[in-house]
Structure formats: C-alpha cells, structure tokens
Amino acid sequence: MKRLPLILIAGVAALTLTACAPTLEPSPPAAPAPTESQTADPMPTETPSLPAQPEPTEDPTPPSAPGSASDYTPPGTTLQFGATGTFPWAPIGGDLTAVQITPLEVVTGSQADFEVFDEKTRAQLSNMTPYYLMIEAKADPSLAYVSISSSYIKLFDQDGDRISPMIIFGGGLDSCKEENVPKDGSTFKTCIPFYGTSAQTPAGARWDADYDEGKYSSFGGNPVDWKI
Numbered sequence: 001m002k003r004l005p006l007i008l009i010a011g012v013a014a015l016t017l018t019a020c021a022p023t024l025e026p027s028p029p030a031a032p033a034p035t036e037s038q039t040a041d042p043m044p045t046e047t048p049s050l051p052a053q054p055e056p057t058e059d060p061t062p063p064s065a066p067g068s069a070s071d072y073t074p075p076g077t078t079l080q081f082g083a084t085g086t087f088p089w090a091p092i093g094g095d096l097t098a099v100q101i102t103p104l105e106v107v108t109g110s111q112a113d114f115e116v117f118d119e120k121t122r123a124q125l126s127n128m129t130p131y132y133l134m135i136e137a138k139a140d141p142s143l144a145y146v147s148i149s150s151s152y153i154k155l156f157d158q159d160g161d162r163i164s165p166m167i168i169f170g171g172g173l174d175s176c177k178e179e180n181v182p183k184d185g186s187t188f189k190t191c192i193p194f195y196g197t198s199a200q201t202p203a204g205a206r207w208d209a210d211y212d213e214g215k216y217s218s219f220g221g222n223p224v225d226w227k228i
Contacts (some may be wrong), residue, residue: 017080036188042121058145066100066138068215075215076222085224088212089152091143096211099136099146101153103205107132128195129156129162131202132176136139145180149191152209157200158223166193204228 007108039068066086073085081103114122133155139146150165157163172178176191196202207216207225214219 006122012063013123015161019129020043021103022078025206066097067098069212070096071098072212075224077224079224079226081226081228083153083226085207085226087207087209087216087224089139089209091146094143095099097140097143099140099148100187101148101207103153104134104136106155106202106205106228107175109175111172116173125195128197129200130166130173130175131194131196133192133205134192135192136187137191147178148178148190148192148196152207153192154201154206154223155192155194156204157196158203158218160203161200163194163200163202166195168193 030221067086071086072088072208073079074075077085079085082104084100086098086100088096109132114125116124133153135148135153137146137148150167154165155163166173174194176193177193179188179190192200204225204227206218206223206225208218210217210219210221216223
C-alpha cells in the first residue's frame with residue numbers, strides 16, 4: 001500500500017491587545033509578579049483512551065476429506081454422467097485415501113490440436129479424433145499433489161470398447177490442460193485427453209483402478225461406469 005507523506009501544520013496563536021481610554025481616577029498600583037510558589041498549577045490533562053481492540057475471530061473451518069471406505073461407490077455401479085462417485089485412491093508411495101470424481105463433459109477436438117506433435121506422430125494420428133474428458137475431483141486436503149489420469153478413469157465408446165488414452169510427455173495440449181489439486185483440498189477441474197477412430201463415439205467414462213484389492217479393476221473386479 002502506498003504511504004502518503006505525513007504533513008504537520010504548526011498553528012500560531014495570535015494575541016490581540018486592546019487600549020483602554022484614560023480616566024480621572026489614578027491607576028491602582030501594579031500587582032507584584034507572582035513568585036514561583038504562587039505559580040498556578042498546570043491544567044490537568046485527560047488520559048487518552050485506548051482504541052477498542054477487535055474481537056478475536058475464529059479460524060475458518062478446514063476443508064474436510066471427501067469420504068471414507070463406508071462412502072465408496074459400490075463396485076459395478078452405473079451412474080448418470082455428471083453424478084459424483086467416491087473411490088479408493090492412493091498417491092505413489094502413499095496411504096489409501098478417498099477421492100471424489102465427477103465427469104463433466106466430453107469435448108471433441110480437431111486435427112489442428114495435433115500440430116504440437118512432430119511429423120511422425122501427426123502422421124500416425126491423421127485419421128484420429130481427439131476427445132477431452134473434463135472432470136472435477138476432490139481429494140484429501142492433507143495431500144499436496146493429486147493427479148487423476150487415464151490410469152484410473154477411462155473413456156469408452158458405443159460398443160463398450162475403450163477409446164485410447166493420449167499419453168503426452170514433455171508438455172501437453174493447449175486445448176486440454178491438466179490441473180492438480182491445490183494444497184487446501186478444494187475441488188479442482190482437469191482434462192484427460194483421448195483419441196479414437198471415426199467409427200468411435202464416446203458413450204461414457206469408467207473408473208477402472210487397481211485399488212482396494214482390485215475391486216474396481218476390469219481385471220477381476222467391477223468398474224464403475226458413467227453413461228452419457
């Protein structure tokens with residue numbers, strides 16, 4: 001904040017003297033000057049009052065964890081696209097915790113989105129269409145970093161087949177930016193890129209992760225689907 005200069009203004013007290021008209025009566029003798037002992041006591045000064053102290057405020061309630069094992073969406077459940085599911089999840093090398101996932105929409109990209117890749121990669125994707133799965137997530141507020149990727153949530157087509165995930169190293173697509181959970185544990189939105197053939201139409205998303213003894217894995221478990 002810019003500080004304004006402090007300007008002090010010194011006031012000058014003006015003393016006005018008035019002359020008295022002479023009279024016929026002799027003037028009384030001048031009163032002797034007061035001695036030190038006769039000096040009047042100084043005027044009492046008031047004690048300045050202290051400014052009122054602000055009342056202490058309570059700390060804001062910290063964000064809560066998204067759930068526990070009893071809140072997990074049962075394996076094999078089919079949800080409407082846009083509904084929220086709660087699942088077991090763990091960061092690399094961390095303990096099992098809960099994460100809430102809400103798929104928001106699937107955005108269809110274009111070939112122009114592949115211009116960030118080299119010529120060889122663009123040639124391999126020449127007949128493919130990019131699809132971007134937009135999700136909202138919430139994780140335990142004690143975690144400083146959470147990444148929800150195609151390792152956990154998939155995109156499937158009208159026949160129930162997986163649409164291929166787009167694994168990108170050393171950068172990403174401007175049209176599909178990945179975000180990570182802030183440290184305060186609030187919800188965050190992120191984008192997961194996929195690509196499919198012209199014959200594939202996205203029909204839903206699937207939580208397919210090998211946590212909690214593989215209960216949600218497509219290999220021996222029962223994933224949770226969101227159908228569009």
